[in-house]
Amino acid sequence: DTGVSQDPRHKITKRGQNVTFRCDPISEHNRLYWYRQTLGQGPEFLTYFQNEAQLEKSRLLSDRFSAERPKGSFSTLEIQRTEQGDSAMYLCASSRTGAGETQYFGPGTRLLVL
Amino acid sequence: DAKTTQPPSMDCAEGRAANLPCNHSTISGNEYVYWYRQIHSQGPQYIIHGLKNNETNEMASLIITEDRKSSTLILPHATLRDTAVYYCIVFLMNRDDKIIFGKGTRLHILP
Numbered sequence: 001d002t003g004v005s006q007d008p009r010h011k012i013t014k015r016g017q018n019v020t021f022r023c024d025p026i027s028e029h030n031r032l033y034w035y036r037q038t039l040g041q042g043p044e045f046l047t048y049f050q051n052e053a054q055l056e057k058s059r060l061l062s063d064r065f066s067a068e069r070p071k072g073s074f075s076t077l078e079i080q081r082t083e084q085g086d087s088a089m090y091l092c093a094s095s096r097t098g099a100g101e102t103q104y105f106g107p108g109t110r111l112l113v114l
Numbered sequence: 115d116a117k118t119t120q121p122p123s124m125d126c127a128e129g130r131a132a133n134l135p136c137n138h139s140t141i142s143g144n145e146y147v148y149w150y151r152q153i154h155s156q157g158p159q160y161i162i163h164g165l166k167n168n169e170t171n172e173m174a175s176l177i178i179t180e181d182r183k184s185s186t187l188i189l190p191h192a193t194l195r196d197t198a199v200y201y202c203i204v205f206l207m208n209r210d211d212k213i214i215f216g217k218g219t220r221l222h223i224l225p
Binding site (some may be wrong): 033035038041042043044045048055056058087089091093101102103104105106107108110 | 116124148150156157159160161163170201211212213214215216217218
């Protein structure tokens with residue numbers, strides 16, 4: 001059973017650059033979630049998809065953030081014009097609906113904005 | 115805001131049972147209690163969940179009080195690899211779209 005995978009695992013970028021992260025959910029999981037976690041805090045919800053539809057976005061997801069899941073499989077999270085405050089761990093999780101909604105998390109992408 | 119209250123940290127001797135408490139006094143009748151843990155620099159790992167009855171799996175046991183206002187996660191024989199932050203969450207299965215995490219309990223396993 002392949003778990004949730006994320007790529008890259010680490011990203012260092014300069015302020016103002018754009019970055020894109022990828023998440024591959026557990027196969028046949030139709031729900032995909034993005035969370036952000038800063039140091040010392042629990043993960044915070046950003047957005048989620050059911051199949052290819054983005055159903056909810058948190059207020060944390062500013063205009064510089066965009067997430068897509070074009071074919072209902074993998075998802076990408078893009079941050080434009082990165083700021084130092086974007087430095088965090090970005091976590092992806094997936095689940096099924098109708099069979100319980102236990103969310104399974106990937107290893108995360110750690111972003112450092114210099 | 116998270117609907118659970120957990121102690122910020124706990125210690126447990128290696129080989130002993132680790133008992134992690136959680137208060138969820140405002141839990142509603144159809145909300146589940148979930149536990150995840152997060153080992154340093156990794157994504158959260160699902161441990162166990164329950165509604166009313168006590169549950170056990172290969173990782174842990176979950177004891178939920180009869181009034182459902184609190185629960186305890188039990189790691190029966192703690193090892194150094196169990197050192198992690200443990201999150202207790204209430205979640206409305208099949209309806210809630212997102213997990214609201216608190217700060218969890220940082221469990222230190224002492225050799």
